[in-house]
Amino acid sequence: MTPNSGTVEELERRCFAVFDGREETPPLSDLADGLLKRQKENWTGLSEGYAVLGAVRVREIRGDGWGVNVHFNPRRIMSSGANLDPESLRRRPCFLCPENLPPEQQAIRYRDDYLILCNPAPIFPAHWTIAHVRHFPQSLSDHLGIFLRLAADFGPRTTVFYNGPRCGASAPDHLHFQAAPAGLLPAEEEILNPRKRVGTRRWDGVEISRTAGLGRGILVIEGKEEGSVAAAAVEVIGALGRLTSSAGEPLLNILCARTGEGWRLILFPRRKHRPDAYFRKGGKRRLISPGAVDMGGIIITSREEDFLALTPDLVRGIFREVAFDDAAVDALLDAI
Numbered sequence: 001m002t003p004n005s006g007t008v009e010e011l012e013r014r015c016f017a018v019f020d021g022r023e024e025t026p027p028l029s030d031l032a033d034g035l036l037k038r039q040k041e042n043w044t045g046l047s048e049g050y051a052v053l054g055a056v057r058v059r060e061i062r063g064d065g066w067g068v069n070v071h072f073n074p075r076r077i078m079s080s081g082a083n084l085d086p087e088s089l090r091r092r093p094c095f096l097c098p099e100n101l102p103p104e105q106q107a108i109r110y111r112d113d114y115l116i117l118c119n120p121a122p123i124f125p126a127h128w129t130i131a132h133v134r135h136f137p138q139s140l141s142d143h144l145g146i147f148l149r150l151a152a153d154f155g156p157r158t159t160v161f162y163n164g165p166r167c168g169a170s171a172p173d174h175l176h177f178q179a180a181p182a183g184l185l186p187a188e189e190e191i192l193n194p195r196k197r198v199g200t201r202r203w204d205g206v207e208i209s210r211t212a213g214l215g216r217g218i219l220v221i222e223g224k225e226e227g228s229v230a231a232a233a234v235e236v237i238g239a240l241g242r243l244t245s246s247a248g249e250p251l252l253n254i255l256c257a258r259t260g261e262g263w264r265l266i267l268f269p270r271r272k273h274r275p276d277a278y279f280r281k282g283g284k285r286r287l288i289s290p291g292a293v294d295m296g297g298i299i300i301t302s303r304e305e306d307f308l309a310l311t312p313d314l315v316r317g318i319f320r321e322v323a324f325d326d327a328a329v330d331a332l333l334d335a336i
Ligand SMILES: [Zn+2]
Pocket: 094, 095, 096, 097, 134, 135, 136, 173, 174
């Protein structure tokens, strides 16, 4: 897709570097690190975001066989408190459209159609958003190729992730992914435990298995051939859609990382986006709005009362409410 002429000038003005995948281009992770370093120096809003992150309080909560870290990060209120109904989205200027980015924001032009941007409300010591140059809705099945390519271009040091449009994306109307250093989410480590992995199926050179006893059901897809991994993921998303009778993309969050020669996708099928406690009034309200990061085991709270209130039982209850349990993921495996 070609951006319109106004946007072309906008993109040129913001361009920090270009990554087109040619051999002489520096590695993407080096370019992204360079962008972050530069933007911390020349964009006050970003350096403030990282200062807030540096002061984040963390609590560890352990369940039976799983663990999560709860972060108190007040800057995330923009995301956890966002109104995501179609009317609110239509009325707000989209914060991922090039013309609405903060004036100081620069970008890596990635494979023509995407901008790699520094996230001004970081959750991780390095946190990027990868947004399409055009404004159109989140949809993974149509863009799995670029999602896998992005993980491959970033390399094994980085995890790329995606939130479904009704399931954690704070700009569901503008296609985007996110990226952060690999290995910071507890689930990335937990799923490697062979005793927690069951039900392995092989599908055109791809291994699909589920986890057991991690508090929420997780599907893991691993393979070496880009086309087969993408096809397996499309198959899984299709089966999830049929199982949940979804109109549009079924509710899901997904992490993707390059592993040696292949890819590993960690998929969280979801029942709903926000738990009921999100909508309660007064002291019973819990402003927890789970996306890929929360399902991966870093639960973001933007208010101190929510940060202090969470217990193993509450986290277990939230997972039970918004995620598939192990039996439901087993049924999903059967439906593929
Ligand atoms: Zn937009």
